[in-house]
Amino acid sequence: MTTKLMGQKVQRVEDQRFLRGQGRYVDDVAVERDLLHAAVLRSPHAHARIVDIDVADVLDVEGVHAVWTYEDLTGPMSEPLPLLIPHPDLTHGRTQYALAKDEVNYVGEAIAFVVADDRYVAEDAVDRIRVRYEPLPPVVGIDAARAADRLVHDDVPGNIGARMEQSVGDAPAAIKAAPHTLTLDLTVERSACTPLEGRGTVARWDPDLNRLQVWTSTQSSTGVRAVVAVKLGLDLGQVDVITPDVGGGFGVKINHPWPEELLVPLAARALGRTVKFTEDRREHFISSAHERGQVHHIEVGFDDDGRLLGLDVEFWHDHGAYTPYGLIVPIITSTQLLGPYKPQNYRVVFESLYTNTVMVTPYRGAGRPQGCYAMERTMDAIASYLGKDRTEVRSVNFIQPDEFPFDQGLIFQDGRELEYDSGDYPASLEKIKALVGWDEFPAFQAEMAAQGRHVGIGLACYVEGTGVGPYEGAHVHIETSGKVKVATGLTTQGQGHQTVFAQLVADELGCSFEDVEVVTGDTRRMPYAVGTFASRAAVMSGSAIHLAAKRAKEKVLKIAADALEAAPEDLEIVDGVVSVKGSPGSSIDLGTVSVLSNPLRYAFDEASKAATQFSVGDPGKPPVPEDEEPGLEGKDFYSPERATFASGMHAVIVETDPETAEIRILKYAVVHDCGHLINPMIVEGQIHGGVAQGVGGALYERMAYDESGQLLNASFMDFLMPYVTEVPDGIDIDHLETPSPLNPLGIKGAGEAGVIPSAAVFAAAIEDAERVGRPEFTVTAMPISPSELFALRQEHS
């Protein structure tokens, strides 16, 4: 009997390749060919008018093939890049041009595109382009954007791209009537995804086939395909987009097209040569997206137990110079801020503001880390005010297990109701308390304080809408060899999709796991797809693959039943062999079934010979009967009503050095509920990575813009991504499995969760440690460095 693989810690099939350096990324594509390399001239100014661009010196450089500026772009390429997700409240959405037209609005904005024999020559040529700028006053930071003394775009008053309000009940009135009220002002700074592989695109125009082939490091192959076709004036059918291995996305590669994703195909077609662009690290910092920068003002009313009576949140979101991804990030903050709680009366208002900095698109967590931080710091403040245990205050506000599905009364990022499908928050709280030793902590804290050491504990809860629609699809093909080829259109960035999707296929089809090969992100194999974001791959493509495998299985059983002269319901498939239950002698393997499914005139292989012993089909009907197709395939799509809501809780114990203000992590604990686990090892890997990224966001990373809009730390020397030495040695993880009723597998997304509570949980723990001896100590701005903690101590002393 084949063991069911769902829920097993199956070793990742990807690891052999990745760990041996055999991954194949965009920069590895076409290296053997006679390809050309591109480099981009980027604005050195945060805000300037372009008076003149002189490229006369460039074409003299030996090895330079072409240079493009805005003047050279025609047709759809000369229009602004698409605003991917419009929203009625985004009244002043703006997007950049593939190459800047008249004005630049951030340091790093693309101005000219050079193609040369190699990247060295291309960079030499970029250095020779002469641009005359007329500098304009830059708007940097939320305060400057709100003050609106200066405008990023002349036609956007107040620098306000959007103002959006949602409410349930009457929060201001409820707060007014509440026995207790508090006000908080909380800040989160900018950071960024910083995948180790930056952006990259290769394109080749094939004049024989009249087709364009594009390889790009994206989170949406189909999205890039559609926009390349539109912008280059090609039919969709003339464009193939292939996403090879991707060295991390974390959100930045869901935005598309990046200018280079259009310019590389444009150049390839114009020059008749294969062209490659590989972004370097500095370019990534100054021209790919950032996220997280928000300022929040919170008013809350509550009763003696800490029960929320009214919550009124106003926040300001820094979306940078342009809004290609619409309002997704602030909408997620404004809705997911509520977490596992029911506030009764809630109002949220946000303004999405322009600044002369790199644009903002979702970064793992996508607005949730800020929302979680706002809500959880509010919970901590209420507990502190009432002198209650922080977990008690959370408890009284939890949505209870018998209240699902629970409608929060708001509209979520996907335009659908914010309705939680399932969850068990009280059970999670019990688990996290046990895991971190919550009840024992006060004694430990006192013991350490007696030794002059300051330790603190923090806890934060979150709910994450995952697996948003609209759909994903899958195609399952059983070849005559018995091997199973699976295609789904969304892309993969190293999460382990090949492994988990193969687990699902093996379980459903009864084939061996080793015989399954999964292809992602290749529009030639699956042209209908959305993309990998919003913790949706397992839920969306996992469900679609499960359904497609089911269809393939139905066909297998139908043909095998005919061949074995048995009823389909009497058959079973084990290790790739279909047999009559209880009669193992009567069997046929999947490869032979595949031969029988395709009535060819010619026999090619052993499987064809083996098939001759079976007879299928009705000799009185055509070889391929009506309503049938040749081949052993299954194809299906999964499209859910709404998102499924994963949840979890993190707790951390930190020690802060009384002299140096260094912050040390003593223990990190995670309880996570993403419904049924397909592969617990992969889920835990996602949590580890998320926590590591969260440690970076809370304690190390920030975008250090100066007043003129220059990014001062655009390298890994000064942008402090944590090393393995900075993340916790061990992360204690416990799972809860509350299945989702929305999909056939009962699963929820797990990709982003690990990073969501980090700002909240570290702020809480540091504050708790500092309150040893300083009861008024409050942390309101994240991230926090030792230097900032030291300054905060000075303020509180």
Added chain:
Amino acid sequence: MKPAPFAYRRPGTLAEAVSALAGEPDAKVLAGGQSLVPLLSMRLASPAMLVDINGIPDLDAIVVNDAGDAVEGDDGGVRVGALARHAAVLASPEVRRVQPLVPMALQHVAHATIRNRGTTVGSIVHADAAAEMPVVLALLGGSVEVEGPGGRRTIPAEELFLGPLQSSVAHDEIAVSAYVPGLAAGAGVAFDEIARRHGDYALVGAAALVEGDRVRVGYLSVGDVPTVVDLSGVADDELGEAALAHLDPPDDIHATAAYRAQLVRVLTTRVVRSARDMAEGL
């Protein structure tokens, strides 16, 4: 992040290297490349020529003399050749025995992969005030031997560091070795630093040398050049403030001047205590 064009020479002798430098005023010496190559890639430096000294034999020697050998000095000493990698110096038990401050500081230099390639002499003449080894040289009163068109000369540490990334090694001179005296009997040394991440440049670092009543502390990342302060005779609880009277720690995106001052206080106390413990055989 690709360097601008440059000529590349890989001479087989020191004389050829010196002559290559003399022939091109805009040439740079390439040893371990751990500072220079990133500068080239970011086009923050674009010299016309690189003179790669990695093909010159015998420059990787690490020579250690014990006290009483009277070859270099009364207390012996350590002479490190221009191509000796940090990792080799760090791994040498002889170096550790004769001058323990060298490995104490070296273990804070970047990461293992960088130490495998980067050279100790290169780090010294790069004259980065945020680097560990210039401070060690300055505190111990070491020197650098250079070869130029006019022959060899010795530059004492106090004349070596002129400003940020500026040393008194002339354009046409090549640093051949660096020398630090050994630790005298009954003396003690210590090194400590605080960095944002493991292996990063320190926010502040301090090295102490205690010999009898004489207490000296060298600092990194508090000024334009490695700075040594004499703290002899200062009461224990006044060490930090006494040091700060001579230092002017800067502000940057990683730390405020006030925080660096606090680290000077903390680290000064730590390294002096630790060096004193060593001197007293504790």
